[in-house]
Amino acid sequence: MGYLLKRAGQGAIVLWAAFTVAFILLQALPGDAIMNRFLNPDLGLTSEQISQLRQSYGVGAPLWQQYFHSAWAFLTGDLGNSLEDGTPVRLLIEGALPSTAVLAAFGLLFAILLALAVAFLSALAPFAWLRNLLQSLPSLFIAVPVFWLGIMLIQILSFKLRLVSIINPGPVEGLVLPVATLAIPLSAPLAQVLVRSIDETLLSPFITVAAAKGASRVRLLVHEVARNAVLPAVTVAGLLFGELIGSAIVTETVYGRVGLGRITEAAVKAQDAPVVEAVVLISAIVFVVVNLIVDLLYPLLDARLRTRAAAI
Amino acid sequence: MTGKTRSPVLQVKGLSVSYLRDHEATQAVDDISFSIDQGQLLALVGESGSGKTTVAQSVIGLLPGNGRIDSGEILLNGVDISRWNWRRLQTVRGRRIGLVPQDPAASLNPVRTIGANLGEVLRIHTRVRGSELRRQVVELLARVGIDDPERRARQYPHELSGGMRQRVLIASAIALRPDLIIADEPTSALDVTVQKVILDLLDDLRREYGTAILFVTHDLAIAAERSTEVVVLRDGRVQEHASTAEVLSNPRTEYARTLLRDAPALAGRAAPLPPAADLAAIALRADSLVQTFALGRKRDEFRAVDDVSFAVPAGTTHALVGESGSGKTTSARIVVGFRRPTSGRVEIDGIDLASLRGEALRQARRTVQLVYQNPYGSLDPRRSVEEIVTEPLRNFGLGDRRSRLAKAGDLIERVALPASVLGRRPHELSGGQRQRVAIARALVLEPRVVVFDEAVSALDVTVQAQVLRLLEDLQRDLGLTYLFVSHDLSVVRHIAHTVSVMRRGRVVEEGPTESVFGTPVHEYTRTLIDAIPRPSERVS
Known part of the structure; x- marks a missing residue:
């Protein structure tokens, strides 16, 4: 407590x-x-x-x-009025927040899933070349600029293959490309941390002991490695949430989505101080809450931190 | 036992293993053969780099990624498993072969409960689940002598002591009554009294279930006490392979003779005699040392060192012996001046270190130096040996470059290293050479007192014996006074003139080494001495 x-x-x-x-x-x-x-x-x-x-x-x-x-x-919850047109900042934010929250949440979720897939598949890869290929993906992901990736995804998936429409898309369809654009670069540092911590955990003596009990390779990863290896990645995920807001601004601009990103962009251009300040504060609140959740997750994942947490 | 001839549980025939390093294969194990019958314990003895662990890893198919079996067979109950892949080996691992690992502290999954760790082997090989699984887990924990097994099963590894963790690992290895148990240095991380209990437990299980045990150890004394057959390895080759009694009484190779001579518990050397009390002045005196630590947020305190006193005459060696948690290392740190005691005083040549402050304390530190346990961690890997040895001189601004270099050369010669090591870095040296460098560094300031904190514990026995001889020579030549901190009673018996036996922060017995070891008065001292492996009292 x-x-x-x-x-x-x-x-x-x-x-x-x-x-x-x-x-x-x-x-x-x-x-x-x-x-x-x-x-x-x-x-x-x-x-x-x-x-x-x-x-x-x-x-x-x-x-x-x-x-x-x-x-x-x-x-007291009064965010003031926009200097631009006098609308209450509260209304502006309330209008934009849900769309950005959905985008950010799905972005983070898919980034985590993508990172887990890359890391665990590369740990299981039966051939060295496949493992190297999978492990080089994160560097590729991180090297790609968000705006370029977004344009490429639109070009290929939407215009060439006509898989998803970006003109008047449905609520789900409209999320596919922005979420992908957001999740791919975000997954890179996560995947890199996971790959490293899986490699390190695999060298622990308790893994040898578990293997000597007759565990299969998959079982080793799922039962013995996963919970240990995921700890550092959880920290990184919490920190990445800060980056998420920044990426969301670019993503929303590229896809023409309404959201916090758009509001921020407009407010910065117009030097609309109350709006900018409110956005900064809301981002900070989300960041703090997410990292608070991360801190509370540790003791659940690792019993050794429970006694230490109680002692603090 | 039926009358028909039974095949050995494990047969290793002509096994050769190599490691691939930088595209170059290095032979680690070269044409090794042995076999173990049901209920037998075969000891695989060797020093670091001998290939003993590689053999054990090959048997259970868990060589590191760059290791490869080049030739030979590994027959488990007559079936060659040496070429089996992971999937096929899954059927024998845990079920037919159990593993008891070296380091109980790191060998249990820290994020899972004891029950989950132990139940894993049952979940892998059987259909037992739920309450029946829990019942079997508790039964296994009780079988290996763990108190309150229901509660322990719900606890996490970090809540158990090293000895208890090793019991859990043994329970996991015997859960499915395998034909063979591989025990890889199962007690080298444990206190002697705990070691004895664990070895007794393995003996019981061997007799009760008729399990064959492949026992990997660096300690010839343990091998001698517990095994029926010994294989001595060196540089990947078999040096000696015979019944234990024969190896002990009639070793055929020079190397086996060296091992026997150097193993402290086996060599029949008497303890050095204490000096006549009136001869020497007291060089080091500890007077009623007390060190307390606050516990949590309550006002509880833990007395790590509780009223410890001793006096060491100049030119002699005093030993602090005890198991983990006895307060011996904390006492040593107080003597070196790393830690101010809660109360009590340390005098070196009559000067009270605790009364000094600032520059006077710094200068006084020159008179007492420390040699630390781990020769790998205590030398800066980025500096050359010359820089390491001359650093204390530079810290105290003593001499010029040339005289410092000359001094380093002198000392390197004194610790019996070739002058060429001066230009090398620590990673180019062996463990024994590094510890000699650490000793040279401690001596460069010409201290009165040198404190050795488990300084030979990490070394192979033959190297250990060489370093101990060096310490004796240096003491005689330079008139040094030693404080020797160790958990190893056999080593202490060889080097120390006087000894204090510590337990839970207190000195339970003290006196000249010969009388403490010969006629121990305190119950705990007797327990400690009884726990030293003794080949003459073979249990087989």
């Missing part, structure tokens, strides 16, 4: 740091969204009117006031 509280406390610190850094970075950018919008000479606003407008948005106040004001607003 103390372990859980400690981890949650660390998560809260990470969130606070993410919020602060985002706040400072956005303030450091030259100009702001209001300037961009109202400084346009066609609107014919006087400088007094502009400063009044700025006042009403709360941008004129000293930085520390703004900081505490928006920190308090976030704590």
